Amino acid sequence: MENLSFLIDGLLLGFVYGVAAMGLTLIWGVMNVINLAHGPIIALGSFGVYLLFSRLGMNPYLALIFTGAAGLLLGIVIYWIAINRVIEAPHLSSLLATFSVNMVIIGLGTAAFSTTPRNIDYSLGSLTFNTITIPISRIIAAVASIIFTAVLYLFLYRTTLGKYVRAVANNRAAAELMGIPSRRILALSFGLGSTLAALAGGLIATIFPFTILSGGVYELKSFVIGVLGGLGNPLGALIGGLALGLLEGIIPAFLPVTWVPVLEFALFVLILLFRPTGLFGVKK
Protein backbone atom coordinates (compact mmCIF):
# COMPACT_ATOMS: atom_id res chain seq x y z
CA MET A 1 0.00 0.00 0.00
CA GLU A 2 2.91 2.29 0.71
CA ASN A 3 4.10 1.69 -2.83
CA LEU A 4 0.79 2.86 -4.23
CA SER A 5 1.12 6.02 -2.19
CA PHE A 6 4.57 6.65 -3.67
CA LEU A 7 3.18 6.03 -7.09
CA ILE A 8 0.38 8.58 -6.73
CA ASP A 9 2.79 11.12 -5.24
CA GLY A 10 5.13 10.63 -8.17
CA LEU A 11 2.36 10.86 -10.71
CA LEU A 12 0.95 14.09 -9.29
CA LEU A 13 4.42 15.60 -9.16
CA GLY A 14 4.94 14.47 -12.74
CA PHE A 15 2.36 17.02 -13.90
CA VAL A 16 4.42 19.81 -12.37
CA TYR A 17 7.62 18.47 -13.96
CA GLY A 18 5.69 18.44 -17.19
CA VAL A 19 4.90 22.16 -16.95
CA ALA A 20 8.57 22.99 -16.33
CA ALA A 21 9.62 20.82 -19.26
CA MET A 22 6.95 22.34 -21.49
CA GLY A 23 8.61 25.73 -21.04
CA LEU A 24 11.98 24.32 -22.02
CA THR A 25 10.66 22.43 -24.99
CA LEU A 26 8.55 25.35 -26.24
CA ILE A 27 11.66 27.54 -26.39
CA TRP A 28 13.59 24.76 -28.11
CA GLY A 29 10.81 24.12 -30.59
CA VAL A 30 10.37 27.73 -31.60
CA MET A 31 13.95 28.97 -31.68
CA ASN A 32 16.30 25.96 -31.34
CA VAL A 33 17.78 27.34 -28.13
CA ILE A 34 18.45 25.18 -25.09
CA ASN A 35 17.70 27.50 -22.25
CA LEU A 36 20.26 26.92 -19.53
CA ALA A 37 18.67 29.71 -17.50
CA HIS A 38 15.57 27.57 -17.11
CA GLY A 39 16.48 26.31 -13.63
CA PRO A 40 17.09 29.74 -12.09
CA ILE A 41 13.80 30.98 -13.59
CA ILE A 42 12.02 28.04 -11.95
CA ALA A 43 13.67 29.03 -8.67
CA LEU A 44 12.63 32.67 -9.18
CA GLY A 45 9.07 31.45 -9.64
CA SER A 46 9.29 29.72 -6.26
CA PHE A 47 10.59 32.92 -4.69
CA GLY A 48 7.91 35.00 -6.39
CA VAL A 49 5.14 32.98 -4.79
CA TYR A 50 7.04 32.83 -1.51
CA LEU A 51 7.55 36.60 -1.30
CA LEU A 52 3.97 37.47 -2.24
CA PHE A 53 2.74 34.98 0.33
CA SER A 54 5.05 35.83 3.22
CA ARG A 55 5.31 39.61 2.72
CA LEU A 56 1.85 40.51 1.44
CA GLY A 57 -0.04 37.57 2.86
CA MET A 58 -1.42 36.72 -0.54
CA ASN A 59 -2.94 33.30 -1.18
CA PRO A 60 -0.18 31.22 -2.83
CA TYR A 61 -2.42 30.17 -5.71
CA LEU A 62 -3.37 33.77 -6.44
CA ALA A 63 0.29 34.71 -6.16
CA LEU A 64 0.98 32.11 -8.85
CA ILE A 65 -0.84 34.24 -11.43
CA PHE A 66 1.23 37.32 -10.66
CA THR A 67 4.40 35.24 -10.68
CA GLY A 68 3.51 33.82 -14.08
CA ALA A 69 2.99 37.34 -15.46
CA ALA A 70 6.33 38.44 -14.01
CA GLY A 71 7.91 35.38 -15.66
CA LEU A 72 6.55 36.50 -19.04
CA LEU A 73 8.11 39.94 -18.65
CA LEU A 74 11.39 38.51 -17.40
CA GLY A 75 11.59 36.10 -20.32
CA ILE A 76 10.97 38.85 -22.86
CA VAL A 77 13.66 41.02 -21.26
CA ILE A 78 16.12 38.10 -21.24
CA TYR A 79 15.39 37.44 -24.89
CA TRP A 80 16.12 40.99 -26.01
CA ILE A 81 19.25 41.32 -23.90
CA ALA A 82 20.91 37.95 -24.23
CA ILE A 83 19.44 35.90 -27.03
CA ASN A 84 18.37 38.11 -29.90
CA ARG A 85 21.94 38.67 -31.07
CA VAL A 86 22.95 35.01 -31.01
CA ILE A 87 19.80 33.50 -32.44
CA GLU A 88 21.52 32.77 -35.77
CA ALA A 89 24.90 31.86 -34.22
CA PRO A 90 26.09 28.28 -33.56
CA HIS A 91 24.61 26.44 -30.61
CA LEU A 92 27.56 27.10 -28.36
CA SER A 93 26.79 30.83 -28.38
CA SER A 94 23.18 30.49 -27.32
CA LEU A 95 24.07 27.83 -24.75
CA LEU A 96 26.67 30.08 -23.17
CA ALA A 97 24.49 33.19 -23.47
CA THR A 98 21.68 31.53 -21.55
CA PHE A 99 24.22 30.13 -19.12
CA SER A 100 25.53 33.62 -18.42
CA VAL A 101 21.95 34.63 -17.60
CA ASN A 102 21.89 31.62 -15.28
CA MET A 103 25.03 32.89 -13.51
CA VAL A 104 23.61 36.39 -13.14
CA ILE A 105 20.31 35.18 -11.67
CA ILE A 106 22.00 32.72 -9.31
CA GLY A 107 24.50 35.37 -8.24
CA LEU A 108 21.87 38.01 -7.55
CA GLY A 109 19.56 35.47 -5.95
CA THR A 110 22.25 34.17 -3.63
CA ALA A 111 23.18 37.71 -2.61
CA ALA A 112 19.54 38.63 -1.99
CA PHE A 113 18.10 35.46 -0.46
CA SER A 114 21.20 33.45 0.65
CA THR A 115 20.94 29.71 0.18
CA THR A 116 19.00 28.83 3.34
CA PRO A 117 16.02 26.69 2.35
CA ARG A 118 12.65 28.45 2.40
CA ASN A 119 9.24 26.96 2.45
CA ILE A 120 5.71 28.22 2.17
CA ASP A 121 3.94 27.63 5.42
CA TYR A 122 0.49 27.09 4.00
CA SER A 123 -1.07 23.71 4.57
CA LEU A 124 -4.32 22.50 3.09
CA GLY A 125 -4.18 19.16 4.87
CA SER A 126 -4.49 15.91 3.01
CA LEU A 127 -7.02 13.44 1.73
CA THR A 128 -7.04 9.92 3.10
CA PHE A 129 -8.41 6.84 1.36
CA ASN A 130 -7.96 3.72 3.42
CA THR A 131 -4.24 3.81 4.03
CA ILE A 132 -3.27 6.20 1.23
CA THR A 133 -2.72 9.81 2.14
CA ILE A 134 -2.42 12.45 -0.55
CA PRO A 135 -1.55 16.05 0.36
CA ILE A 136 -4.15 18.40 -1.16
CA SER A 137 -1.39 20.77 -2.30
CA ARG A 138 -0.19 18.06 -4.69
CA ILE A 139 -3.65 17.52 -6.09
CA ILE A 140 -4.08 21.24 -6.69
CA ALA A 141 -0.63 21.39 -8.29
CA ALA A 142 -1.59 18.62 -10.69
CA VAL A 143 -4.92 20.25 -11.55
CA ALA A 144 -3.24 23.62 -12.03
CA SER A 145 -0.69 21.98 -14.33
CA ILE A 146 -3.46 20.53 -16.47
CA ILE A 147 -5.10 23.95 -16.65
CA PHE A 148 -1.83 25.60 -17.70
CA THR A 149 -1.37 23.02 -20.42
CA ALA A 150 -4.92 23.55 -21.67
CA VAL A 151 -4.42 27.33 -21.72
CA LEU A 152 -1.18 26.93 -23.64
CA TYR A 153 -2.94 24.75 -26.18
CA LEU A 154 -5.82 27.15 -26.56
CA PHE A 155 -3.32 29.92 -27.07
CA LEU A 156 -1.25 28.04 -29.63
CA TYR A 157 -4.14 26.60 -31.63
CA ARG A 158 -7.04 29.03 -31.15
CA THR A 159 -5.51 32.51 -31.31
CA THR A 160 -3.84 34.44 -34.12
CA LEU A 161 -0.80 35.12 -31.98
CA GLY A 162 -0.50 31.41 -31.28
CA LYS A 163 -0.70 30.75 -34.98
CA TYR A 164 2.20 33.17 -35.46
CA VAL A 165 4.22 31.29 -32.87
CA ARG A 166 3.59 28.02 -34.65
CA ALA A 167 4.43 29.60 -38.00
CA VAL A 168 7.75 30.95 -36.71
CA ALA A 169 8.56 27.58 -35.16
CA ASN A 170 7.82 25.89 -38.45
CA ASN A 171 9.78 28.15 -40.77
CA ARG A 172 11.03 31.48 -39.60
CA ALA A 173 11.98 32.82 -43.01
CA ALA A 174 8.61 31.94 -44.55
CA ALA A 175 6.78 33.41 -41.56
CA GLU A 176 8.68 36.63 -42.02
CA LEU A 177 7.71 36.75 -45.70
CA MET A 178 4.09 36.51 -44.60
CA GLY A 179 4.60 39.67 -42.56
CA ILE A 180 4.94 38.11 -39.14
CA PRO A 181 7.35 40.12 -36.93
CA SER A 182 9.44 37.03 -36.18
CA ARG A 183 11.78 38.57 -33.63
CA ARG A 184 8.87 39.76 -31.54
CA ILE A 185 7.29 36.34 -31.75
CA LEU A 186 10.56 34.78 -30.62
CA ALA A 187 10.64 37.17 -27.66
CA LEU A 188 7.06 36.26 -26.83
CA SER A 189 7.87 32.55 -27.05
CA PHE A 190 10.83 32.93 -24.75
CA GLY A 191 8.54 34.82 -22.40
CA LEU A 192 5.97 32.03 -22.51
CA GLY A 193 8.66 29.45 -21.82
CA SER A 194 9.76 31.48 -18.82
CA THR A 195 6.17 31.83 -17.64
CA LEU A 196 5.79 28.07 -17.63
CA ALA A 197 9.08 27.75 -15.73
CA ALA A 198 7.98 30.34 -13.17
CA LEU A 199 4.56 28.66 -12.77
CA ALA A 200 6.20 25.28 -12.24
CA GLY A 201 8.54 26.88 -9.70
CA GLY A 202 5.58 28.43 -7.91
CA LEU A 203 3.81 25.07 -7.71
CA ILE A 204 6.97 23.37 -6.48
CA ALA A 205 7.21 25.98 -3.74
CA THR A 206 3.80 24.88 -2.42
CA ILE A 207 5.08 21.28 -2.14
CA PHE A 208 8.79 21.29 -1.28
CA PRO A 209 11.26 23.60 0.45
CA PHE A 210 13.51 25.40 -2.04
CA THR A 211 16.55 27.66 -2.46
CA ILE A 212 17.72 29.77 -5.37
CA LEU A 213 19.84 26.79 -6.44
CA SER A 214 17.10 24.15 -6.39
CA GLY A 215 15.94 25.06 -9.89
CA GLY A 216 18.94 23.18 -11.28
CA VAL A 217 17.44 19.81 -10.37
CA TYR A 218 14.20 20.62 -12.17
CA GLU A 219 16.11 21.98 -15.15
CA LEU A 220 17.90 18.64 -15.52
CA LYS A 221 14.60 16.82 -15.13
CA SER A 222 13.18 19.10 -17.81
CA PHE A 223 15.94 18.01 -20.17
CA VAL A 224 15.15 14.37 -19.51
CA ILE A 225 11.43 14.95 -19.97
CA GLY A 226 11.91 17.12 -23.02
CA VAL A 227 13.91 14.40 -24.71
CA LEU A 228 11.48 11.73 -23.54
CA GLY A 229 8.52 13.54 -25.04
CA GLY A 230 10.39 14.87 -28.05
CA LEU A 231 12.09 18.26 -27.90
CA GLY A 232 9.78 20.91 -29.26
CA ASN A 233 6.58 19.05 -28.49
CA PRO A 234 4.71 20.63 -25.53
CA LEU A 235 2.09 17.91 -25.12
CA GLY A 236 4.87 15.31 -25.28
CA ALA A 237 6.49 17.20 -22.41
CA LEU A 238 3.42 16.74 -20.22
CA ILE A 239 3.28 13.03 -20.98
CA GLY A 240 7.05 12.83 -20.48
CA GLY A 241 6.62 14.52 -17.13
CA LEU A 242 4.04 11.94 -16.10
CA ALA A 243 6.35 9.15 -17.25
CA LEU A 244 9.20 10.54 -15.20
CA GLY A 245 6.95 11.05 -12.18
CA LEU A 246 5.74 7.45 -12.49
CA LEU A 247 9.31 6.22 -12.80
CA GLU A 248 10.25 8.11 -9.65
CA GLY A 249 7.26 6.51 -7.95
CA ILE A 250 8.01 2.97 -9.13
CA ILE A 251 11.80 2.69 -8.86
CA PRO A 252 11.98 3.09 -5.05
CA ALA A 253 9.81 -0.02 -4.74
CA PHE A 254 12.65 -2.28 -5.80
CA LEU A 255 15.86 -0.22 -5.76
CA PRO A 256 17.35 2.27 -3.27
CA VAL A 257 16.06 5.75 -4.00
CA THR A 258 19.55 6.99 -4.89
CA TRP A 259 19.41 4.90 -8.05
CA VAL A 260 16.60 7.04 -9.47
CA PRO A 261 18.89 9.66 -11.07
CA VAL A 262 21.18 6.95 -12.52
CA LEU A 263 18.28 5.35 -14.34
CA GLU A 264 16.82 8.71 -15.35
CA PHE A 265 19.99 9.91 -16.99
CA ALA A 266 20.78 6.56 -18.52
CA LEU A 267 17.30 6.60 -20.06
CA PHE A 268 17.94 10.15 -21.22
CA VAL A 269 21.13 9.21 -23.06
CA LEU A 270 19.56 6.08 -24.52
CA ILE A 271 16.58 7.99 -25.88
CA LEU A 272 18.86 10.64 -27.34
CA LEU A 273 20.74 7.88 -29.11
CA PHE A 274 17.94 5.75 -30.40
CA ARG A 275 14.90 8.04 -30.58
CA PRO A 276 16.22 11.61 -30.67
CA THR A 277 12.77 12.79 -31.71
CA GLY A 278 11.36 11.44 -28.45
CA LEU A 279 9.11 8.56 -27.63
CA PHE A 280 6.04 10.44 -28.82
CA GLY A 281 7.83 12.82 -31.16
CA VAL A 282 7.01 13.11 -34.80
CA LYS A 283 9.83 13.08 -37.34
CA LYS A 284 10.66 16.63 -38.41
Added chain:
Amino acid sequence: MNAWRTPGIWVALLVILAIGLMPIVLKSDATREVVFTVLLSVALASSLNIILGYTGYVSFGHIVFFGLGGYVGLYALNVVGLPLWMAISAGGLAAGLLAFLLGKAILRLRGAYFALATIGINEAMRAFVINFPAFGGAIGISLNFRIYREYGGATSALWLTYYLMVAFTLLAVALSYAIKTSKFGLGLIAIRENEDAAEVMGVVTPNAKTWAYVLSAIIPGMVGVLFYFKNGNIEPGDAFRLHFSIELLVMVMLGGFGTVVGPILGAAGYQRLRGILLTTPVLKDIQLVVAGVLLLLIILFIPSGAVGWLRHRFPKLRQVLP
Protein backbone atom coordinates in the same frame (compact mmCIF):
# COMPACT_ATOMS: atom_id res chain seq x y z
CA MET B 1 58.09 19.07 -39.19
CA ASN B 2 57.67 22.50 -40.66
CA ALA B 3 54.94 23.49 -38.29
CA TRP B 4 57.35 23.45 -35.37
CA ARG B 5 59.41 26.25 -36.92
CA THR B 6 56.65 28.77 -36.16
CA PRO B 7 57.84 30.97 -33.30
CA GLY B 8 54.33 31.35 -31.84
CA ILE B 9 54.11 27.88 -30.36
CA TRP B 10 57.58 28.09 -28.81
CA VAL B 11 56.77 31.44 -27.25
CA ALA B 12 53.61 29.92 -25.80
CA LEU B 13 55.45 26.90 -24.41
CA LEU B 14 58.26 29.05 -23.01
CA VAL B 15 55.80 31.39 -21.31
CA ILE B 16 54.09 28.40 -19.69
CA LEU B 17 57.47 27.02 -18.62
CA ALA B 18 58.50 30.41 -17.21
CA ILE B 19 55.27 30.71 -15.24
CA GLY B 20 55.71 27.12 -14.14
CA LEU B 21 59.22 27.83 -12.84
CA MET B 22 58.13 30.91 -10.90
CA PRO B 23 57.05 29.13 -7.69
CA ILE B 24 60.16 26.95 -7.85
CA VAL B 25 62.42 29.99 -7.99
CA LEU B 26 60.42 31.86 -5.35
CA LYS B 27 60.11 28.70 -3.23
CA SER B 28 56.64 29.94 -2.30
CA ASP B 29 53.81 27.55 -1.49
CA ALA B 30 51.16 30.20 -2.03
CA THR B 31 52.40 31.03 -5.54
CA ARG B 32 52.61 27.32 -6.27
CA GLU B 33 48.95 26.84 -5.43
CA VAL B 34 47.88 29.76 -7.60
CA VAL B 35 50.00 28.62 -10.54
CA PHE B 36 48.82 25.02 -10.11
CA THR B 37 45.20 26.13 -10.56
CA VAL B 38 46.08 28.19 -13.62
CA LEU B 39 48.09 25.37 -15.21
CA LEU B 40 45.32 22.88 -14.48
CA SER B 41 42.86 25.16 -16.25
CA VAL B 42 45.23 25.61 -19.19
CA ALA B 43 45.67 21.85 -19.59
CA LEU B 44 41.93 21.17 -19.34
CA ALA B 45 40.88 24.04 -21.60
CA SER B 46 43.47 23.10 -24.24
CA SER B 47 42.22 19.51 -24.21
CA LEU B 48 38.59 20.56 -24.43
CA ASN B 49 39.51 22.77 -27.37
CA ILE B 50 40.39 19.69 -29.45
CA ILE B 51 36.80 18.48 -29.56
CA LEU B 52 35.13 21.86 -29.06
CA GLY B 53 37.29 24.26 -31.01
CA TYR B 54 38.69 22.11 -33.79
CA THR B 55 35.88 19.63 -34.33
CA GLY B 56 33.02 21.94 -33.37
CA TYR B 57 31.28 19.53 -30.99
CA VAL B 58 30.13 21.14 -27.76
CA SER B 59 31.16 18.78 -24.98
CA PHE B 60 29.20 20.26 -22.11
CA GLY B 61 30.09 17.60 -19.59
CA HIS B 62 33.80 17.37 -20.28
CA ILE B 63 34.56 17.32 -16.58
CA VAL B 64 33.37 13.71 -16.50
CA PHE B 65 36.82 12.66 -17.78
CA PHE B 66 38.62 14.68 -15.13
CA GLY B 67 36.43 13.22 -12.38
CA LEU B 68 36.63 9.67 -13.68
CA GLY B 69 40.42 9.94 -13.97
CA GLY B 70 40.58 11.19 -10.39
CA TYR B 71 38.45 8.31 -9.15
CA VAL B 72 40.37 5.63 -11.03
CA GLY B 73 43.66 7.18 -9.91
CA LEU B 74 42.79 7.35 -6.22
CA TYR B 75 41.34 3.85 -6.38
CA ALA B 76 44.58 2.60 -7.95
CA LEU B 77 46.73 4.37 -5.35
CA ASN B 78 44.65 3.65 -2.30
CA VAL B 79 43.08 0.25 -2.84
CA VAL B 80 45.27 -1.46 -5.43
CA GLY B 81 48.45 0.18 -4.16
CA LEU B 82 49.93 1.09 -7.53
CA PRO B 83 52.68 3.72 -7.79
CA LEU B 84 51.72 7.24 -8.86
CA TRP B 85 52.89 6.99 -12.46
CA MET B 86 50.78 3.89 -13.00
CA ALA B 87 47.80 5.52 -11.33
CA ILE B 88 48.16 8.48 -13.67
CA SER B 89 48.34 6.18 -16.68
CA ALA B 90 45.30 4.28 -15.42
CA GLY B 91 43.38 7.56 -15.05
CA GLY B 92 44.27 8.60 -18.59
CA LEU B 93 43.46 5.16 -19.93
CA ALA B 94 40.06 5.05 -18.22
CA ALA B 95 39.16 8.50 -19.52
CA GLY B 96 40.33 7.60 -23.02
CA LEU B 97 38.41 4.35 -22.98
CA LEU B 98 35.23 6.05 -21.79
CA ALA B 99 35.63 8.66 -24.53
CA PHE B 100 36.15 5.94 -27.11
CA LEU B 101 33.02 4.03 -26.12
CA LEU B 102 30.97 7.21 -25.78
CA GLY B 103 32.39 8.58 -28.99
CA LYS B 104 31.21 5.55 -30.91
CA ALA B 105 27.72 6.16 -29.59
CA ILE B 106 26.99 9.82 -29.00
CA LEU B 107 29.15 11.51 -31.63
CA ARG B 108 26.46 10.54 -34.10
CA LEU B 109 24.36 13.25 -32.52
CA ARG B 110 24.83 16.71 -33.89
CA GLY B 111 24.62 20.18 -32.45
CA ALA B 112 22.63 20.67 -29.31
CA TYR B 113 21.70 16.99 -29.03
CA PHE B 114 25.35 16.11 -28.50
CA ALA B 115 25.69 18.84 -25.89
CA LEU B 116 22.63 17.51 -24.06
CA ALA B 117 23.94 13.94 -24.20
CA THR B 118 27.25 14.97 -22.62
CA ILE B 119 25.34 16.70 -19.80
CA GLY B 120 23.33 13.51 -19.36
CA ILE B 121 26.47 11.37 -19.23
CA ASN B 122 28.09 13.56 -16.63
CA GLU B 123 24.98 13.46 -14.45
CA ALA B 124 24.54 9.72 -14.97
CA MET B 125 28.16 9.14 -13.98
CA ARG B 126 27.79 11.23 -10.84
CA ALA B 127 24.61 9.46 -9.85
CA PHE B 128 26.22 6.10 -10.58
CA VAL B 129 29.36 6.79 -8.55
CA ILE B 130 27.18 7.77 -5.58
CA ASN B 131 25.80 4.23 -5.73
CA PHE B 132 29.10 2.51 -6.47
CA PRO B 133 30.56 1.09 -3.25
CA ALA B 134 34.05 0.47 -4.69
CA PHE B 135 34.44 4.22 -5.20
CA GLY B 136 33.17 4.97 -1.71
CA GLY B 137 29.62 5.90 -2.72
CA ALA B 138 28.44 9.34 -1.66
CA ILE B 139 31.39 9.79 0.71
CA GLY B 140 34.06 9.26 -1.93
CA ILE B 141 37.64 8.13 -1.47
CA SER B 142 40.10 9.65 0.98
CA LEU B 143 43.74 9.08 0.22
CA ASN B 144 45.61 7.23 2.92
CA PHE B 145 48.29 9.63 4.16
CA ARG B 146 50.80 6.79 4.30
CA ILE B 147 50.94 7.01 0.53
CA TYR B 148 52.45 10.50 0.67
CA ARG B 149 55.32 9.03 2.71
CA GLU B 150 56.40 6.97 -0.27
CA TYR B 151 57.00 10.26 -2.04
CA GLY B 152 59.02 11.80 0.79
CA GLY B 153 56.15 13.14 2.91
CA ALA B 154 53.27 15.48 2.10
CA THR B 155 55.42 18.52 1.27
CA SER B 156 57.59 16.88 -1.32
CA ALA B 157 54.58 14.99 -2.71
CA LEU B 158 52.92 18.34 -3.32
CA TRP B 159 55.99 19.62 -5.15
CA LEU B 160 56.14 16.42 -7.17
CA THR B 161 52.53 16.84 -8.32
CA TYR B 162 53.37 20.41 -9.18
CA TYR B 163 56.31 19.45 -11.44
CA LEU B 164 54.13 16.85 -13.11
CA MET B 165 51.40 19.44 -13.59
CA VAL B 166 53.85 21.73 -15.40
CA ALA B 167 54.89 18.83 -17.62
CA PHE B 168 51.30 17.82 -18.42
CA THR B 169 50.35 21.39 -19.24
CA LEU B 170 53.23 21.63 -21.72
CA LEU B 171 52.20 18.27 -23.13
CA ALA B 172 48.56 19.36 -23.50
CA VAL B 173 49.51 22.52 -25.37
CA ALA B 174 52.04 20.70 -27.58
CA LEU B 175 49.44 18.02 -28.34
CA SER B 176 46.85 20.64 -29.18
CA TYR B 177 49.32 22.30 -31.56
CA ALA B 178 50.44 19.03 -33.11
CA ILE B 179 46.83 18.11 -33.82
CA LYS B 180 45.98 21.48 -35.25
CA THR B 181 48.87 21.45 -37.70
CA SER B 182 48.44 17.82 -38.77
CA LYS B 183 46.38 16.36 -41.57
CA PHE B 184 44.17 14.79 -38.92
CA GLY B 185 43.55 18.24 -37.46
CA LEU B 186 42.70 19.59 -40.88
CA GLY B 187 40.09 16.85 -41.14
CA LEU B 188 38.66 17.91 -37.77
CA ILE B 189 38.44 21.54 -38.86
CA ALA B 190 36.73 20.42 -42.04
CA ILE B 191 34.17 18.58 -39.89
CA ARG B 192 33.60 21.74 -37.89
CA GLU B 193 33.01 23.83 -40.98
CA ASN B 194 30.76 21.36 -42.76
CA GLU B 195 30.54 17.76 -41.72
CA ASP B 196 28.81 16.47 -44.84
CA ALA B 197 31.28 18.21 -47.12
CA ALA B 198 34.18 16.82 -45.07
CA GLU B 199 32.80 13.34 -45.52
CA VAL B 200 32.51 13.83 -49.27
CA MET B 201 36.13 15.03 -49.36
CA GLY B 202 37.26 11.75 -47.88
CA VAL B 203 37.45 12.45 -44.14
CA VAL B 204 36.24 9.33 -42.33
CA THR B 205 34.21 11.47 -39.97
CA PRO B 206 33.09 8.89 -37.37
CA ASN B 207 36.69 7.78 -36.77
CA ALA B 208 38.13 11.28 -36.82
CA LYS B 209 35.53 12.50 -34.34
CA THR B 210 36.03 9.56 -32.03
CA TRP B 211 39.80 10.03 -31.95
CA ALA B 212 39.43 13.74 -31.38
CA TYR B 213 37.16 12.95 -28.44
CA VAL B 214 39.61 10.37 -27.06
CA LEU B 215 42.56 12.76 -27.42
CA SER B 216 40.62 15.49 -25.67
CA ALA B 217 39.79 13.13 -22.79
CA ILE B 218 43.15 11.52 -21.97
CA ILE B 219 44.93 14.54 -20.50
CA PRO B 220 41.92 15.56 -18.37
CA GLY B 221 41.92 11.97 -17.05
CA MET B 222 45.60 12.13 -16.15
CA VAL B 223 45.57 15.57 -14.55
CA GLY B 224 42.46 14.44 -12.67
CA VAL B 225 44.66 11.88 -10.90
CA LEU B 226 47.23 14.57 -10.13
CA PHE B 227 44.67 17.01 -8.82
CA TYR B 228 42.94 14.53 -6.54
CA PHE B 229 46.25 13.01 -5.42
CA LYS B 230 47.20 16.50 -4.27
CA ASN B 231 43.75 17.15 -2.89
CA GLY B 232 43.77 13.96 -0.81
CA ASN B 233 40.13 13.09 -1.31
CA ILE B 234 37.47 12.94 -3.97
CA GLU B 235 33.69 13.12 -3.73
CA PRO B 236 31.05 12.64 -6.43
CA GLY B 237 29.64 16.15 -6.02
CA ASP B 238 33.02 17.79 -6.65
CA ALA B 239 34.35 15.39 -9.22
CA PHE B 240 31.44 15.72 -11.65
CA ARG B 241 30.46 19.33 -11.09
CA LEU B 242 28.77 20.59 -14.24
CA HIS B 243 29.64 24.13 -13.29
CA PHE B 244 33.36 23.45 -13.68
CA SER B 245 32.70 21.99 -17.11
CA ILE B 246 31.02 25.19 -18.13
CA GLU B 247 33.84 27.27 -16.69
CA LEU B 248 36.16 25.41 -19.07
CA LEU B 249 33.90 26.30 -21.98
CA VAL B 250 34.03 29.91 -20.86
CA MET B 251 37.84 29.83 -20.78
CA VAL B 252 38.00 28.47 -24.33
CA MET B 253 35.48 31.06 -25.55
CA LEU B 254 37.25 33.87 -23.71
CA GLY B 255 40.61 33.16 -25.29
CA GLY B 256 39.43 32.16 -28.70
CA PHE B 257 37.93 28.88 -29.73
CA GLY B 258 39.80 26.76 -32.24
CA THR B 259 43.16 28.47 -31.64
CA VAL B 260 46.09 26.97 -29.74
CA VAL B 261 46.97 30.07 -27.73
CA GLY B 262 43.35 31.03 -27.01
CA PRO B 263 42.62 28.43 -24.31
CA ILE B 264 45.92 29.31 -22.59
CA LEU B 265 45.08 33.01 -22.43
CA GLY B 266 41.45 32.28 -21.63
CA ALA B 267 42.29 29.94 -18.75
CA ALA B 268 44.90 32.27 -17.27
CA GLY B 269 42.66 35.30 -17.73
CA TYR B 270 39.61 33.60 -16.25
CA GLN B 271 41.46 32.36 -13.16
CA ARG B 272 43.05 35.78 -12.67
CA LEU B 273 39.64 37.45 -12.96
CA ARG B 274 38.12 34.98 -10.52
CA GLY B 275 40.93 35.67 -8.08
CA ILE B 276 40.33 39.40 -8.27
CA LEU B 277 36.57 39.03 -7.90
CA LEU B 278 36.91 36.71 -4.91
CA THR B 279 39.36 38.92 -3.06
CA THR B 280 37.69 42.28 -3.68
CA PRO B 281 35.21 42.80 -0.82
CA VAL B 282 32.66 44.78 -2.85
CA LEU B 283 32.57 42.22 -5.61
CA LYS B 284 32.84 39.06 -3.52
CA ASP B 285 29.12 38.56 -3.04
CA ILE B 286 28.28 39.28 -6.63
CA GLN B 287 31.29 37.64 -8.30
CA LEU B 288 28.99 35.28 -10.15
CA VAL B 289 26.99 38.24 -11.47
CA VAL B 290 30.09 40.07 -12.69
CA ALA B 291 31.43 36.90 -14.33
CA GLY B 292 28.04 36.27 -15.95
CA VAL B 293 27.77 39.77 -17.35
CA LEU B 294 31.32 39.60 -18.71
CA LEU B 295 30.66 36.25 -20.33
CA LEU B 296 27.50 37.59 -21.93
CA LEU B 297 29.32 40.63 -23.29
CA ILE B 298 31.99 38.40 -24.82
CA ILE B 299 29.48 36.06 -26.42
CA LEU B 300 27.44 38.94 -27.81
CA PHE B 301 30.20 41.19 -29.03
CA ILE B 302 33.45 39.23 -29.50
CA PRO B 303 32.28 35.65 -30.11
CA SER B 304 35.65 34.64 -31.54
CA GLY B 305 37.43 35.41 -28.26
CA ALA B 306 40.56 37.44 -27.61
CA VAL B 307 42.89 35.56 -29.95
CA GLY B 308 40.26 35.19 -32.64
CA TRP B 309 39.62 38.91 -32.48
CA LEU B 310 43.32 39.73 -32.69
CA ARG B 311 43.79 37.41 -35.66
CA HIS B 312 40.83 39.01 -37.37
CA ARG B 313 41.92 42.55 -36.61
CA PHE B 314 45.62 42.12 -37.46
CA PRO B 315 45.88 39.52 -40.24
CA LYS B 316 49.68 39.44 -39.92
CA LEU B 317 49.31 37.85 -36.49
CA ARG B 318 47.77 34.78 -38.10
CA GLN B 319 51.24 33.53 -38.97
CA VAL B 320 52.64 33.91 -35.48
CA LEU B 321 49.61 33.18 -33.27
CA PRO B 322 48.67 29.55 -33.73
